[in-house]
Amino acid sequence: VSEHFDRKDFQTVATRASARMPPEKFFSDRQLVLDWISDNDIHLDYRANTAVVGEHHMKDLELTAIVEDGKLVLDEIRADMQGAQMKVTLELDARQRPYDIHYSYQLLGMQVARWLTENKVIQPLIGEVDIEVKLTGKGNSIREVVSHADGYAVMVIHRARIPRKARILLPTSVLMSVLRTINPFAKASPVYNIECGLIGFRIDDGKAFSDHTLALKAKEVTVLAAGTIDLATEEIAIAIRPKAREGLGISTVSLAGIYYRLGGTLAKPVVKAASERILKTGVTLGAAWLSSGLTVLAKGLFDRLGDKGDVCKNAAHRFDTLLDGTAFTLKPTVN
Template sequence: MPRYIKIILWGCSGLLVIVALAVLIAATFNWNHAKPWINKQASQLANRPVAIEGDLSVNWLRPKEQTGWRGWVPWPEITAQQLTVGNPEGSTLEGNMAEVKNLTVVINPLALLDHTIELPRLKVDEANVVLNRDAEGANNWTFTKEDAKDQPPSKWQFDLQQVQLSRARVHVIDVASKLDMNAELDTLQEASKEGYGIGFKASGTYNDADIKGEGQAGDILSLRAGGNPFPLQGKVSVGETTIGIEGSVTKPQQLAALDVRLSLAGNSMADLYPLIGVTLPNTPPYSTEGRLIGMLEGDDDKWRYENFKGVVGESDLNGTLEYQIRKPRSLLTGQVESQQLRLQDLGPLIGADTSDVKDKGKKDVVKPPPGQVLPVDPISTKAWGTMDADVKFKGRKILRDKDLPLDNIEAHVKLQDRVLSLTSLNFGFAGGTLSNTITLDGRGEKLQADMDTAARHLKLKELFPGAESMDASFGELHGDATLKGQGNSIAELLGHADGEIKALVSRGTISRFLLEAAGLNVANMVIAKLFGDEQVVLNCVAANFGVRNGQMQIRVFKLETEDTTVDVTGGINLRSEVIDLDVRPENKSLRIFTLRSPLYAKGTLKDPDVGVQVGPLAARAGAAIALGVVATPFAALLPLLNTGTNESNDCEPVVGESDKKKSRPDQAQEKQKPENPRDSWPSNQPRP
């Protein structure tokens, strides 16, 4: 036999003997002798006392997960009994952070060559854990030292792949969020087909509200990238809010993905803010259920509540909402529909409190000063800066108070950098339609408001409460309003408003009792002075108001009945709420001329004063009307004549003739039929 072959054989034999001796020593070595050294190293690494007070043993396993030669390298399975982990150095907390009766961990030794501490399996049996965070935010579960940030990053990586828990108790104390909760985990006697192996129960308090919960989860928590989703099912109540989930979590160590059925129920959506961090309004009692998907791998986390169905008060809601966490503001998008919508449930959106649970921190509504009626309660825009939004909403059937004749609603709500826009807010209202575009800019000290409103085919019979009981015919109201203003309350916005208001009322019937029921005090008093208690058949009412810096000035206001024409001039100061109007009736029949006298309307919106004018003012008023002088043109009202109906419009002669009096006084008595209303509709506006 050649010499070099003998050398190789002896070398291999020696290596095998060394390996055999190492395996024999490792298998028979009493690892309890190594506990002092292990305890010291672990304490320094964890920055807190760590001690193995029971037995320490090592078993060697052949890894089934490995193939080839790697499958022949044994993995140590280390079992430590009576393991204690104290609180960080300098902590004032009493007792230990964790006490574990049995801890078993498997280590891949080959991964150490790549500076990776790979733990394929970790099993914890009978553990007591206390997690604590004080009011300043310091906690006992951070294992790195404070000066570690100034040191270069470690070359070593930690890879925990599977965790199995049984008979574990966790006590969480978070002083900052007022959380004090106990949770118990235990192995289920029989594993379910869904993969549940551990049951859990929770109790405690959160923000002085009781916490109760129970559920079940998978027995082995898979932390490996691309591992099986971890099943989770549970129901937790926090105060009056109940939360239910059923689904799975992928890569729980990073919370990379969440896919669960989520149900929520409570007294008010505002109570969810401490739980989800999203500002929601106070609402009536609610409940909802849908699919919650969390996509959390990256800087911009996304939460999607998909195909949810819920109830708020007596209203149903369904749709899909997505919440994206981003800089500088998070974004809420989605579409929501309601088949049955109760307006009372929408009260929170405009500041009304309809919930059974009162907001303890909510301040009282500010009352208007004496003698005024416009709301002065401040409009808060603080929450507008917390997130952006782009949500579309549709309400099919509306349950409403009989005095508020609303129908279908469509709204597109946008919130961008404290600017709230309702690019379309459309209602079915009083048998007609209300179309609105509203922009509220909350970026400055004063709220900037911009509103465009168009009313078409509003039925007087539905506008006025109690009109159905009257044996009379009723006409329609058409109008446009464009207003801009600034202020932090409705009263302040109107007091600084600029814009224009136009309205036409076709043939209809009114009375003082009808106006009184509608709360129109000034109109009620004027009608009573002119016509008494009888029902009045209107041929037309045409009005055009100019608004400048809160001063609402009448450009045109003409009311025509079968035997009387009434012109109104003057204005209303929306800032001081002072009324200053002249009402000038003209009788079509000379034989009753003396029965109509000019009136005045003064006072305030809250306390109006209507009376008969006397002296030269009344004479001048009658003379002006007799000469057919019109102070301002009716041209702005002409587009309202075309309302998309084939019926004759009684306002056409009034508006058309009055406009001709302004442009051609010499032909004031000439009657000319205006052009076809359909031909005069502006090309840039849709037909109602």
């Protein structure tokens, strides 16, 4: 039992310095050195009133770690993080190379106001964010593991006010870069008034795929997107379509048929407007910025934004279908 735990207390000066530098890659290619798992049998129950891991501040940390017969099992690490309940499980088989890893992460009810206040961004903010990730893969580094991983990742945003410049977590950072570019009111308002949002990816052999399961409904605009992220190269290829909300003083026609492409990498996402308008009649997606696979997805964005009902709820239904009926815990709040 500890009163306080801070990971940097166990890091070298060089490691601390490198952690402050912007990463060129999101996933580390540093080799995992886990020989100690095969050499020891350990049963550890650990508690800490407060814990700091990087930028993450946690309270009431509890974990049970068991090392036996060359296997490491972290059985439901639990903690309070910005008002949210965090649960993590990890199973790692160190008897073979590459390592066989099963990972699960869940964060329910992260309060936007508490997160941003603790990171020195003070605004009158509201809302919650939920995250769920499950991955299975093999590798001798994090990069190798995700490069051929299977599983899924989903984030749900519940009625939130988030500053335009805020960078909360990776998926939200990507989403904010999209909204910052395509929201016609982005420059006029310091915050986004998000009614609901869902970012859902199925992951097969290191490819994160969205079949119209990226959705966001803000006060001024609805956004729907589809595409892929190659976890091995970290390259992003996502087609995005905005649709102005009616009765807000903006011409719906001004956004009709306009697409954006989210490209770049996970560490450096870039949003670019399409080089030509894409019209509902005689749809042509010959622009070089779309691959053939992304073209098919982009065409579907026309009809998907015309779905009856809530765009977030519809995206959640499509995500459940994308997972072949595999149940995931998180559901968007629909009003």
